[in-house]
Amino acid sequence: MRWETAGPPGAGDAHTRTDGPREEPLKVAREEEHVGPLSFTREVKDDGRMLILYRRRGERGDG
Amino acid sequence: MGDLRYNELRGEEVDYAIHRQDRTFLPEPEHCPLCPTRPGGAVTEIPHPAFEIVVFENRFPAFVAPHGASEVVVYTDSHEGSLGTLSAERVDSLMWVWRQRYQELGAREDVRYVLIFENRGVQVGVTLHHPHGQIYAYPFVPPVPERELQADERLGGCAICSLLAQELEDGRRVVYETAQVAVYVPYAARWAFEAHVVMRSHRASLLDCDAAELSSLAGALGALVRGYDALFDEPFPYVMAVHQAPTDDGPPRGSHLHVEFYPPLRTAGKLKYLAGSEQGAGTFIADTLPEESAATLREAIARGA
Numbered sequence: 001m002r003w004e005t006a007g008p009p010g011a012g013d014a015h016t017r018t019d020g021p022r023e024e025p026l027k028v029a030r031e032e033e034h035v036g037p038l039s040f041t042r043e044v045k046d047d048g049r050m051l052i053l054y055r056r057r058g059e060r061g062d063g
Numbered sequence: 064m065g066d067l068r069y070n071e072l073r074g075e076e077v078d079y080a081i082h083r084q085d086r087t088f089l090p091e092p093e094h095c096p097l098c099p100t101r102p103g104g105a106v107t108e109i110p111h112p113a114f115e116i117v118v119f120e121n122r123f124p125a126f127v128a129p130h131g132a133s134e135v136v137v138y139t140d141s142h143e144g145s146l147g148t149l150s151a152e153r154v155d156s157l158m159w160v161w162r163q164r165y166q167e168l169g170a171r172e173d174v175r176y177v178l179i180f181e182n183r184g185v186q187v188g189v190t191l192h193h194p195h196g197q198i199y200a201y202p203f204v205p206p207v208p209e210r211e212l213q214a215d216e217r218l219g220g221c222a223i224c225s226l227l228a229q230e231l232e233d234g235r236r237v238v239y240e241t242a243q244v245a246v247y248v249p250y251a252a253r254w255a256f257e258a259h260v261v262m263r264s265h266r267a268s269l270l271d272c273d274a275a276e277l278s279s280l281a282g283a284l285g286a287l288v289r290g291y292d293a294l295f296d297e298p299f300p301y302v303m304a305v306h307q308a309p310t311d312d313g314p315p316r317g318s319h320l321h322v323e324f325y326p327p328l329r330t331a332g333k334l335k336y337l338a339g340s341e342q343g344a345g346t347f348i349a350d351t352l353p354e355e356s357a358a359t360l361r362e363a364i365a366r367g368a
Contacts, residue, residue, distance in 0.1 A: 035159050035160075035162065035163040036159040036162070036274060036277070037155075037156065037159065037274075038116075038156055038159050038160065038163075040163070045108075045110070045119065047122075049119060049120040049122070050119060050120050051108075051109070051117060051118070051119040051120075052117065052118045052119070053111065053114055053115075053116075053117055054115055054116040054117070054118070054156065054159075054160050055115050056115060056152065056153075056156050
C-alpha cells in the first residue's frame, strides 16, 4: 500500500483540522480498496490511529 | 495498555483497561466525537465534513496490538438514528464493513476471536448516543463462543443448525423469517426479549455469505430493531453480539454465524438485573416465558414494518 501525506494545515483538503496546526499531517492511502459494493480508503489519524472511510459505489455522503 | 489476568476460580481472562475510566461520557450532541467535522466546527474523531460508514481504532481501547484490537464502527454521519432507521442499503453496506473487518482482523496472528457488537441505550452503559457499534479482536477465544463450540461437540454437530431446526419445527418462538434468515426468541432465553438472528444455511462467518444472504441478514436486523422500538414505543436498549468462527490457527471447529440480542428490559420501564442467582450462581431467573415474549415481539415487528 502506498501512503502519502495530505496537504499542510490550511491547504483546504478534506483532512484539514480547524483547531490549529498539527504536528504530523494525516497520512492517506490514495489507493481505493473494494469489498462487495463498497470502496474504502485508509488514513492514519494525527495520533497514529487508523481510520477507514467506506463508501458505497455510486453513493455520495447521504448520511 | 490493558493487562490480562487469568481468574483461576472462574477459569476466564479479565482485561484491565484502566485508561477507559476517563473515556468520553454522554457528551452533548454538539460535542459528539462521532459526528463529522463540520467546516469551522470542532474537530471530531472523523476529520471529514460528511461520510457514510467509518471505522477507526478506539481512543480508549480494551485490546491493542500486538494483543488484539478495539475499533469503533460509525454507521452514519447523522447523530440520530439506529439500525432500525438507517436505509436498507446502509445496513447492507454495514454487513460488508463487518465482513471486511472480520477478515482483516482475523488474519492477524495476535487475534483469535473477532467480536462485532453494539451496545444501545444508557441502560446497557452506552456512553455515546451517535449510531455506532464496536469490534473487539481478542487474543484468545472468549468463554461465550467457547461454550458454543462445546455445545457443537456435545450435540455431535452444529448446535445452531440443530436448535434452528427445532425452532422452525416448533414455530411458536419464531418472530421473523426470510428465505435466508430466521429470527427467534430461543427456547431457553435468558432475557425476556432475547432474540437470535440465524442464517438458515450453515455459514461459519460473514465470509461464507453471498450478497443475497448479507442483504437478508441486514433486513432482519433492521426489522428486529424496528420491532423492538415498537414494543414500548420508545428506543429499546439492547446488547447485540455477532457470533462467528474463531480466527485462531486451530482446525475449523464448527461455529454458525448468528447475531444475538440481549435486551435488559423485561417490560416497559422495568429492567432485568443480574442479581444473586445470576451473578452468584450463574443461573438466570426469568420473569416471562419465551413463547409469550415471542408472540408480543412478533406483533411488534409487524407494527414496526
